[in-house]
Amino acid sequence: MTAPAPATSTREWWRGAIIYQIYPRSFADSNGDGIGDLPGIIQRLDHVASLGLDGIWLSPFFTSPMADFGYDVADYRDVDPIFGTLADFDALVGRAHELRLKVLIDQVYAHSSDRHPWFQASRTDRTNPHADWYVWADAKPEGSPPNNWQAVFGGPAWTWDARRGQYYMHNFLPEQPQLNVRHPAVQDALMAVAQFWLDRGVDGFRLDAINFAMHDPALTDNPPAPAGKRSRPFDFQLHLHNQSHPDILPFLERLRALTDRYGATFTVAEVGGRHPEPEMHAFTAGTRRLHSAYGFNFLYAKPLTPALVRDALAEWPDEPGAGWPSWAFENHDAARAISRWAEPQHRAAFARLKLLLLMCLRGNLFLYQGEELGLTQVDIPFEALRDPEAIANWPLTLSRDGARTPMPWRGDPGCHAGFSTAPPWLPIGEDHLALAVDRQNGDPHSLLNLTRRLIAFRQASEALRVGDVTMLTATDSLLAFERSAGDETLLCVFNLAAEPAEWLPAHPAHWRAVETGGVVEGWRFGGYAGLIAERF
Incomplete structure (x- = not known):
């Protein structure tokens, strides 16, 4: 294949960009504790740069008790010691920029950890300065929760706190209390968090579960969902009132105004739900809101069909004022696509076709670590599960742990795949050693080298990129x-x-x-x- 000659363009760097998602716990371990870290990422950034893409997205590395492995943030402005230090983060940004890679980081604004000082203060009483920084509500007269809302990970979206004598809201784990993002002081604090990382050189943000940031303040009950496959109480409801409130839009405009002050930054929203497109379009409309958004069109799809691709692309017409889409076939929250979409005997061929298709989609692309190797979903036994959602819903869900296993750098079974000198926090897939980076690097016909060729082709093609x-x-x-x-x-x-x-x-x-x-x-x-x- 001969890539087309690079075309001269004045487009924004992010439009049509390819971003590589790094899940820090599982990328590379530098200190031998079995958990990936920021210095390990620095040591392996040359591999990412060799793919020829535009940037990296780092899943959370902030201070956290790890109830949800970093998506429960206890300090938004520091690095958890298991991952390193702020100095390590600064070094990572510096090295990435030397390699001409942009750096995006997660921002988790809908909720914090219950260990965050803001929540620790908020729960003490109803009159302290942080009393209204989280969503609190009185019990019904008989003592039950304020409404029927259910949490994503199972059970009511409310937990009783005796110190306040109230329930607090959480859309996910009880350890992830809902921030009251409507509160002006909370918004100011979140803007200060964003500015802190922008000042350290990040090039943009992926906004986690941002459609959960605000809800109906009247706490109206959700209606039941139509009958269908259900593995969680959350699936029994239409989520009309516990998320996706229009008041989110001015907050996003405020965030965009801040990032615009720093120049060529990029903001992308994660938007889940049954029919997320209206929210995605609202979040990205015009020039004052976010640059892009992605949903779960492909991440949770069981079969990959032509109709699925056709309908997904049709939602994003090339029209003035319309938003710009982002696409992912895999990430840390979904089972590996190659295991969802192809039978074992077809996976080698399917991996190549899947990559070819991804590179042809109109929009931004997210490539999840190991996707360039064709990694499969690992079957994690119940006793080894770490993912709270998988533990709660086992065995009716393909666990997120199975897509979070360590990156195989070496095909040597005696060295933990080159990930760590110690047994890793999750087991390495039995078939992943044969797919390791060192085994594919030298094979011109490998999926890894096909990834490099196809990315180079897309990068040089205005038609594919934009x-x-x-x-x-x-x-x-x-x-x-x-x-x-x-x-x-x-x-x-x-x-x-x-x-x-x-x-x-x-x-x-x-x-x-x-x-x-x-x-x-x-x-x-x-x-x-x-x-x-x-x-x-």
């Missing part, structure tokens, strides 16, 4: 669309099934294949095969 998309077909198995910008038009065709398929464009003689995945003979596509063709 061009528009025209859907041509989406059958039960076959997906085809065009990407175009200026004089460049590319045809992208994918067979998402194990059986061969045929498809012809309107003028087949006008196309020349520049990249294929799997067996492609003319316009006949083998199982899990695809191509990118250029118009000539």
Whole structure:
């Protein structure tokens, strides 16, 4: 494959960018305690840079009791000792910038840890300066919680606190009390947190569960959800009142105004839910809110179908004032896509097709650590689970732990895959050693080297990075669309099934294949095969 010549562009760096997600606990351990850390990330940043992408996103590394592995923040302005120090973070940012990698970090604004000094003060009584920094409510006359809201991880979204004589709200774990983000002082404190990290050189933020930041202040009961598969009480409700309140929008505008003062920053929202697109569009509309948003279109999808891709892309038309999407097939909250979407005998071929498809989507792309290696979901036995959601819902959910296992740097079984000199915090996948970085680096036909080639191709293509998309077909198995910008038009065709398929464009003689995945003979596509063709 020959990548197109780089085009001159005045676009923002983030538009169409590819961001590599690093889950610090599982990336690289520098001090032999079995847990990844910031110095370990620094030692392995050359690998990330070698992929040719635009930046990294670091999952939380802040001070935390780790009830939810960092998403319960006890100090927003410091590094947890298991990960290192602020000096280590500064060194990481410096090294990333030397390698021309932007640095995004998580910001968790909807809730804190129950160990945070703000909450410790808030729970003491109803009159202290932090009394209203969290969401408190009186019990019903018979002592039950204020309403019927359920927490994502199971059970009521309310926990009784005898010191206050009230319930406090938590959309996730009881150890993650809900911040009262409507409160002006809370907003000021969160803006100060953002400014603290911007001053340290970060290039943007991924906003965790930001649609949970505000709720209906009347605490109206949620209505029941239609019947369907349910493994959690949370699934029994339509979440009309405990999240997604319109008052979130001015807060996002305030955050965007702050980040704009620092120049070329990037803000992206995580938005979960049954139908997140209206919120995603609202969060990214115009030029005063966030730059982008992503949902769980692909992260929680069981099969990958042409219709799924078609419908997801259709939600983001290229229109004035419309937001800009971001896409992820994998992350730390979802089972590995290769295990969700392909049978074991097809996974090698599917991994290549999946990567080819991802690089052709209009929007920003998130690549999760190990995705470039084709890592599979690891089956973690119950006694080894660490994820509170998996423990609560076992065995009815594929645990998040199975996607958080250590990065395999070396295929040597005697060295914990090169991740650590000690037994790691989660077991290494039995099949991951054969997929290790050192084994794939020297193989020109490996998935790792295909990742590098495809990223280089996308980076040099205005059509793939920022061009528009025209859907041509989406059958039960076959997906085809065009990407175009200026004089460049590319045809992208994918067979998402194990059986061969045929498809012809309107003028087949006008196309020349520049990249294929799997067996492609003319316009006949083998199982899990695809191509990118250029118009000539």
